[in-house]
Amino acid sequence: MRRVYYNGKVVTLEGDDCTAFIVEDGQFAKVGNEELLVDINYDEKIDLKGKTVLPAFFETHMHILSLGMLLKDINHNDCDSIQNLIDMSRKYIEDNKVPAGKWVRGRGWNHDKFKDEPRFITRYDLDKITTEHPLCFVRTCGHVIVTNSKGLELIGMSESAPEIEGGQIDLDENGRPLGIFRERARACILDAIPEKETEEIKDLILLAQEEALAHGIVEIHSDDFKDVPTNYQKVIQAYRELIEEGKLKIRVYEQCNLPAVEKIRDFLDHGYHTGWNMGNGLFTLGPLKLLSDGALGARTAYLNEPYSDAPNQRGILQFETEDLKSMVKMCHEAGMQVAIHAIGDGAVDEVMNSIEEAKVNYPRLNERHGIIHCQVTTPEQLDRMKRLNLIAYIQPIFLNYDLKILDDRLGAKRAATAYDWKSFLDKGLHTTGSSDCPVESLDIMENIYAAMTRKDLNGNPAGGWKPEQDLTLEESLRLFTINSAYACFCEDSKGSIKTGKSADFVIINEDIRNTSADEIKNIKIEKTYLAGKKLFDRTV
Known part of the structure; x- marks a missing residue:
């Protein structure tokens, strides 16, 4: 299928902008101006109607499974007080009829936003939400987890806690845990939460995928292993099944979170390495990721x-x-x-x-x-x-x-x-x-x-x-396109609008070259394409 796109404002990031391009077999077959339309055979001709086209975006560090969980669990990003967080969380448990004893997760709280008391939440705050459900509430940065007394009871730390190398468990003046777990101490909570099943992992990936495509992102460099800390192969299996089912639409370059020598050795012994991939590159293992x-x-x-x-x-x-x-x-x-x-x-x-x-x-x-x-x-x-x-x-x-x-x-x-x-x-x-x-x-x-x-x-x-x-605009765009392609060894095949590269592009609702820097944040993605295939359309 040969498609001609014309009458656009095409930001190539390869020097000169242009107005037209041809997509064939998933690649930019030609990039230039209206002369492309002369004496050319095509299957479809698409008038861009003056719209601006950009290379589609990369996201070189995020957490797909964590985003999926945020979209499913309690989102505390807008909580402006501890009481607000308590009320919202109690309502979530009531509305969803969460069975007693089941872990309840939330993310996004930030003590700097709290107007009543700008401090970390503690077990005593969370006990006002529930004493029947263990809670796992992650600070917006991801580096602190707070649980309630039920959670502390389940991990055997109601009255005391050990020292953790590379982490910290906060204690009150009597040496009693406050429910605050920092850095590597977070594993005390995360390891107590039942491991996700493959189907649940797949659902989280698909939720995050739709969010990414709506923002013009076609490739994500994601740290997912941390969300299934005892079984990284289950994450790989989830991606494998999504590929086999034809449901994985974006490319994923996995930042392999393996925070111990024995985990790395197991990974390497299984034949895994940077560049190992499935689905013709839809899922690729990238770098070792450590914190x-x-x-x-x-x-x-x-x-x-x-x-x-x-x-x-x-x-x-x-x-x-x-x-x-x-x-x-x-x-x-x-x-x-x-x-x-x-x-x-x-x-x-x-x-x-x-x-x-x-x-x-x-x-x-x-x-x-x-x-x-x-x-x-x-x-x-x-x-x-x-x-x-x-x-x-x-x-x-x-x-x-x-x-x-x-x-x-x-x-x-x-x-x-x-x-x-x-x-x-x-x-x-x-x-x-x-x-x-x-x-x-x-x-x-x-x-x-x-x-x-x-x-x-x-x-x-x-x-x-x-x-x-x-x-500059050019420098900023390159951060999320051609520069990011370098991080996964593919700057010669992706990341800009150039003949021979993968036809990954977005159509936006404003002329970004003539939009003030202060207004760029309001620009919306209208359509997202990967390898010439339209994967998102806001106009429908």
Whole structure:
């Protein structure tokens, strides 16, 4: 089937824009202007009616299963008080007639939004919701879980709790657990929740898939193994079945969360590796994914110096240095790509030390390792990232919340070099864009807005925060297209509108080239195509 698209405003990201293109066999067969229509045979001719066409988007770090759960479970994102959270959660249990004893999950609460008491929720707050159902309520960042007394009873921690390496269980003044589990201590709760069945995993994937397509996203680099922590093969099986059933429409590049040497060894012994794929590339295993620290909002991101608003805290390193080095070394020597979460400057150093040691001791070409987030950095660290040829996986939309806490958490000196994405590009770092959804929305246009304006979604601060770090429209679009394609070794076949590349494109409702940066967040995706096939249509 040969289709001609014409009379459009086509942003190719390959230099010159154009007005027309031909799609055949899932690829852009020709890209150019109206001369394409001369003496050409075609099966269908589609008038774009002046609409703007962009390359379809990548999302290079998010959590498909976690998004699916957010869409099914209690969404606490809009809770502006502890009482609001209590009322909403109690209503959810009543409306859904949840049987006593069954775990109830929620996500999205943020103590900085609470108007009554801006503090973490505790077991005592959650006991006001229910004493018959164990609760698992995840902070918006994903790095803190709070449970109630029923949950503590089920894991045997009603009165006391052990110390957890790479994590923390908060205690009250009498040494009694408050129900707050940070970083690797979260496993105490997550491991107690019955493992999801394959069909449930498939349902969560499909929920997230529809959300992604509505935002023009056709490829997701997703960390899913963490949501089935005892059985990563069940996640792979769920994707396999969706492919066999013809239900997986998007491409998934799995960021393989395997946080222990024995888990990595099992993975490799089964023949898995970066690049292993199913369904002609619909599902591909990508890098080893590890978390080296936590999040700024929860003060668990690991800093080289104490937090400015908590002088006795530097955050949490999730692994001992030698353990992190061992896992990176094992994957690097096995030919795997590595992508590690590091938000604080102390964690960024730890990750670079591990990767550099592996590269020096076992040199190989084109490994494409990277750091996810790298929010708190110095110019010297960026120079070192460039020397190590690392990918920076950034989330511009994080500014929507982080702008409110940066000066408090970091102080003026550290904040002055944080989130310096223009500097990343100026130094030649491979830089990709993502949302870390469900931490933030999948809306790519909001992400592009944040990259270009450095404002929150309410337009603050006027003029933007550190406007010298604003990205251009072209730079912002590339974060979510061609730059992201580099992160999965496919920049030659995807990520821009070019003859011979996969025909992945979106049609939007505004002329983005003539839309002010402040208004870009309001642009909507009208249609989404992968390999020439229309997968989403808002106009129907």
